[in-house]
Each structure stands twice: as C-alpha cells, then as structure tokens.
Amino acid sequence: MRRIINYPPARGQKLILGLLPFLAILLIYLMASEARLAINPGDKLIPSFSSFTAAMERLMAQPDRSSGQYLFWFDTYLSLWRLCVGLGISALLGCVFGILIGFIPHLRAMFEPVLAALSLVPPLAVLPILFIIFGLGEVSKIVLIVFGIAPFLIRDVVLRVESLPREQIIKAQTLGGSTWQMMTHVVLPQVMPNLINSVRLSLGATWLFVIAAEAITAEGGLGYRIFLVRRYLAMDVILPYVAWITLLAFLMDYGLRRLNTFAFPWAALKES
Amino acid sequence: MTAIKIDKVWKEYGDTIVLENVSLDLPDHEFLVIIGPSGVGKTTLLRLLLSQETPTRGEILIDGKPIASEPTADRGVVFQRYSVFPHKTVLGNVMLGPQWAQAPLLGRFFGKKHRELKERAMALLQRVGLGAAADKYPQQLSGGMQQRLAIAQALIMKPKVLLLDEPFGALDPGTRKAMHVLVRELWEEHAMTIVMVTHDLAEAFALGTRVIAVDRPRRDPQAPERYGATITSNFEAKCRVVRESERFEAARAKARQDHGQSGASPPSAAMIHPFPLKAGAA
Numbered sequence: 408m409r410r411i412i413n414y415p416p417a418r419g420q421k422l423i424l425g426l427l428p429f430l431a432i433l434l435i436y437l438m439a440s441e442a443r444l445a446i447n448p449g450d451k452l453i454p455s456f457s458s459f460t461a462a463m464e465r466l467m468a469q470p471d472r473s474s475g476q477y478l479f480w481f482d483t484y485l486s487l488w489r490l491c492v493g494l495g496i497s498a499l500l501g502c503v504f505g506i507l508i509g510f511i512p513h514l515r516a517m518f519e520p521v522l523a524a525l526s527l528v529p530p531l532a533v534l535p536i537l538f539i540i541f542g543l544g545e546v547s548k549i550v551l552i553v554f555g556i557a558p559f560l561i562r563d564v565v566l567r568v569e570s571l572p573r574e575q576i577i578k579a580q581t582l583g584g585s586t587w588q589m590m591t592h593v594v595l596p597q598v599m600p601n602l603i604n605s606v607r608l609s610l611g612a613t614w615l616f617v618i619a620a621e622a623i624t625a626e627g628g629l630g631y632r633i634f635l636v637r638r639y640l641a642m643d644v645i646l647p648y649v650a651w652i653t654l655l656a657f658l659m660d661y662g663l664r665r666l667n668t669f670a671f672p673w674a675a676l677k678e679s
Numbered sequence: 680m681t682a683i684k685i686d687k688v689w690k691e692y693g694d695t696i697v698l699e700n701v702s703l704d705l706p707d708h709e710f711l712v713i714i715g716p717s718g719v720g721k722t723t724l725l726r727l728l729l730s731q732e733t734p735t736r737g738e739i740l741i742d743g744k745p746i747a748s749e750p751t752a753d754r755g756v757v758f759q760r761y762s763v764f765p766h767k768t769v770l771g772n773v774m775l776g777p778q779w780a781q782a783p784l785l786g787r788f789f790g791k792k793h794r795e796l797k798e799r800a801m802a803l804l805q806r807v808g809l810g811a812a813a814d815k816y817p818q819q820l821s822g823g824m825q826q827r828l829a830i831a832q833a834l835i836m837k838p839k840v841l842l843l844d845e846p847f848g849a850l851d852p853g854t855r856k857a858m859h860v861l862v863r864e865l866w867e868e869h870a871m872t873i874v875m876v877t878h879d880l881a882e883a884f885a886l887g888t889r890v891i892a893v894d895r896p897r898r899d900p901q902a903p904e905r906y907g908a909t910i911t912s913n914f915e916a917k918c919r920v921v922r923e924s925e926r927f928e929a930a931r932a933k934a935r936q937d938h939g940q941s942g943a944s945p946p947s948a949a950m951i952h953p954f955p956l957k958a959g960a961a
C-alpha cells in the first residue's frame with residue numbers, strides 16, 4: 408500500500424475525473440428541476456432544459472418586437488465591445504506606462520505611490536461619479552473598466568520590469584543600447600508574456616465591471632438583460648446567459664493563452 | 680591600444696569603506712585577474728571599471744581619458760548569469776549590439792546591411808562553437824554554451840576592455856577547462872584587454888598575465904567597516920617579454936613553414952618581423 412500522493416491518475420482517468428463534477432452539477436440540477444416541476448408545473452426557479460431552449464430560441468432567432476434586434480446577439484456584441492475596448496485600453500496603458508514607470512527611476516519615484524493609492528480605490532464606489540461626469544453612455548462604462556483594471560496592470564508591469572535581472576540591463580548598455588532601444592528590445596518583449604497573463608487573470612474582474620455598469624444603465628448587453636429579466640424571475644434566460652458569459656470568458660482566456668505560446672515561444676522554455 | 684589606469688580610487692557606502700586607495704596601471708593587451716576572499720570588493724572593483732558604480736574618490740582612466748559615468752560600448756561584460764537575452768535567439772543576441780549602434784530608432788537592419796551583419800555574427804558564432812545552435816533560444820543551451828554566447832555577444836562590439844565577473848563560476852570542471860582555452864585564444868586573436876574576477880586561484884594563474892589580490896591590509900575588530908580593501912599583491916604571472924618572444928617565435932615558425940611550402944615566393948618583410956618587440960615593454 409503506497410501513500411495516496413503516489414497514485415497519479417492515468418490519462419483516461421484524468422479526463423473522467425475532470426468531467427465528473429460537471430456531470431454531478433448537471434445531474435443535481437436535473438433532479439431538482441424534475442422534483443419542483445412535478446409539484447408545480449409553472450415553477451420558474453429551476454426551469455427544465457426545454458424551457459431553456461425555448462427561451463434561447465426566442466432571443467437568438469426571433470427579432471425583438473420593439474427594437475427589431477436579435478437580442479441575444481445584440482447583447483453579446485455590446486458586452487464584448489465594452490469588454491474588449493476597456494480591456495484593450497487598459498492593456499495598452501499598462502504596457503506603455505508600466506514600462507516607462509518601471510524603467511525610468513524618476514518616473515517611478517513620482518508615480519508609484521499614486522498608482523498604489525489609485526489601485527486601492529474600489530472602482531464600483533466611483534461608478535456614480537463616472538456616471539455624473541461622463542453621462543450614462545458608453546464612455547462611463549469604458550472608464551469604469553479602465554479605472555478598475557489599468558492600475559493593476561500598470562503595477563504588474565512595473566513589478567515585472569523591476570524583476571528583470573540587473574545584469575541584463577547593464578549588458579544592454581555595454582552593447583550601446585539607448586534607453587529607447589532597451590525599452591523596445593529588452594524590456595517590452597520580456598514584459599509582454601506576463602502582461603498577457605495578467606490580462607487573462609483580470610478577465611473575471613473586467614466582466615464584473617461590464618455587468619455592474621450594464622446592470623445600472625444600458626440599452627443592451629448581457630448584464631443588462633440578466634438584470635432586466637430578473638424582475639420576471641426569468642431563470643430560463645438568466646441561467647443560459649450566465650453559462651454563455653462563462654463560455655465567452657473561457658474562450659478569451661484560452662485564446663490569450665494560445666497567443667502567448669504562439670507569439671512568445673521562449674517564455675514557455677523559461678518555466679521548464 | 681588600451682591602457683587602463685586606476686588612480687587612487689576609493690569606494691564608500693555611507694560609513695562603510697569597501698575599497699581604499701586602489702591604484703593600478705595596466706598596459707595594453709593584458710589579462711588581469713582579480714582574486715580575493717568573497718565579499719571583499721573584487722566585484723565592486725569590476726563594477727567601477729564598468730561604471731555600474733562610480734568611485735567615491737579618485738578616477739579611472741582608459742587611454743588617458745576618464746571613463747564615462749555609465750556603462751558604454753567600449754567596455755564589454757560577461758556576468759556569471761543573466762548575460763544574454765532570453766527572448767532572442769542565439770543569432771539575435773549576437774546581432775543586437777551593432778544594430779543598436781547604427782539604427783537608433785528601430786534598432787534593426789534590413790536588406791544588405793542585415794545580411795552582412797548576419798555573416799559577421801555567424802562567423803563569430805562558428806568561432807566560439809555555436810554555429811549549429813544559431814536558431815535556438817538561450818534556455819535551450821547548456822551553461823557553458825550560454826557563456827560562449829555572452830562572450831560572442833560582447834566581442835561583436837569590439838570592446839576595448841572585456842570585463843568578466845566570475846564567468847565560469849557556475850560551470851562544471853570539464854566545460855570550465857574548454858572555456859579557459861577559448862578565452863585565452865580569443866584574447867590573443869582580438870589583442871584586447873581582459874579583466875576577470877574569480878575566486879579560483881588555479882584559474883587565475885592559468886589565464887592571467889597579471890594577477891592581483893584584493894584584501895584588507897588592516898582590520899579593526901571593533902569597527903570592521905572602517906578599513907577598506909586594496910590591492911595587496913600585484914603579480915606578473917606571464918612576463919610580457921616572454922609572451923612577446925613566444926608570439927614572435929610562433930609567427931616566425933609559421934612564416935618559415937609557409938615559405939617552405941610555397942617555395943618560389945620571395946620572403947616578405949612581414950615574415951621577418953611579424954611582431955617587432957616593443958622597446959620598453961616589460
């Protein structure tokens with residue numbers, strides 16, 4: 408009898424074990440749904456899968472009566488647009504300012520404290536201010552995301568720049584590199600894989616900000632729809648929407664991971 | 680020609696004196712090895728030569744001119760670790776310096792210039808035995824190969840002085856031997872000045888033409904920080920006269936052999952005096 412830590416699962420076992428919790432959740436849901444619907448066929452809390460397909464069919468394939476939009480795709484487009492623009496701006500700011508602040512000592516002395524303070528301000532607490540300043544349109548939503556994500560990304564890049572071995576920077580200088588050349592050829596490429604990983608980690612927070620902003624005011628969006636239909640206890644819409652958001656987040660995470668291994672093959676070598 | 684002069688250099692951190700009154704004259708084409716117990720300031724001396732740190736008092740001159748106050752391309756360096764860029768291929772690492780020097784904005788060559796530089800870089804990589812690994816990333820190389828790469832990367836800039844900070848400290852004995860041979864050969868070929876820090880005495884005397892020991896001549900048990908280290912012995916490991924006559928003999932033997940093979944060709948002046956002995960060199 409070996410210790411339990413010395414029993415690694417085989418490949419097939421691994422797959423089955425990984426799938427098991429998903430199946431369990433599904434099974435529990437189905438059983439609960441069955442039980443409730445048996446007592447009250449009009450129950451809305453745990454709808455059956457057939458009502459999911461019906462609701463989704465309505466939102467995906469039939470244009471909305473008032474706006475003429477295919478609501479599901481319209482919501483997805485709006486939310487993804489906000490998420491990508493907000494995250495894109497944040498990543499750009501993180502890259503540019505992170506490298507400048509991390510690499511140039513005077514800028515670091517000047518901006519590091521203020522960044523530390525800014526990143527501790529709860530973004531949702533300033534959301535009303537953003538609504539007051541930027542109105543209820545798209546700008547305030549994008550600003551919310553940038554305000555929530557960019558300081559984190561900037562600080563992350565600053566830390567990464569600081570952790571570059573001092574020897575490398577000295578060596579770059581003995582090769583005649585200027586500050587600009589070192590930033591573009593030594594610092595930027597080595598920061599990028601880490602930045603992409605940080606963007607992956609902040610995907611969850613970004614979705615949070617998107618949905619929070621949409622919940623308060625929007626003309627559409629996945630979060631907006633969820634909070635709208637909440638009034639009608641429309642679990643047949645909310646649950647598929649939540650699943651869809653999760654799937655989108657997973658796909659983005661996966662895409663960024665693939666981008667990292669494709670664009671920066673050397674970064675994977677480092678870990679091994 | 681590269682003559683280094685260290686003129687009464689002191690290095691202090693607050694109250695702590697690390698180096699006191701270090702003076703050294705190093706003529707052209709020397710292989711200086713700095714030895715000494717750990718933590719005594721060998722590496723600080725090398726950093727001063729590199730301008731990674733500046734002396735508190737005194738100055739360092741190369742060819743009579745004070746060195747720049749920051750690391751520049753006239754002094755190449757190889758550290759024990761982290762001397763190469765992990766995100767560039769072996770070839771990319773070697774091609775970096777010349778591209779930076781001549782393309783300030785993009786730091787990149789295109790077309791003919793790129794091809795020429797690539798040929799030069801490949802020749803250098805062949806020389807250090809990395810020709811077959813040109814497309815690999817540094818992490819795919821062994822420790823010895825990484826140090827070879829770091830040396831090639833520094834050499835392509837044709838530095839006046841090559842500074843080595845315990846470059847072979849992390850290598851196994853066999854690799855270390857091979858590196859010694861390579862560094863000796865490169866030092867001869869490029870006729871440059873090398874300054875190396877090591878704590879390995881055998882290595883110091885195998886490589887160096889001049890070996891200096893850095894240590895604290897005085898100690899105050901109550902305040903150890905009050906006295907710094909200085910050069911406590913300065914030993915000429917390989918006499919310049921002997922080195923030059925050896926080189927002369929080798930060149931003469933080669934010339935004689937060449938002459939013997941080609942038979943009819945008349946002897947040129949270079950064959951008779953390939954390396955005229957310099958007067959006053961000692």
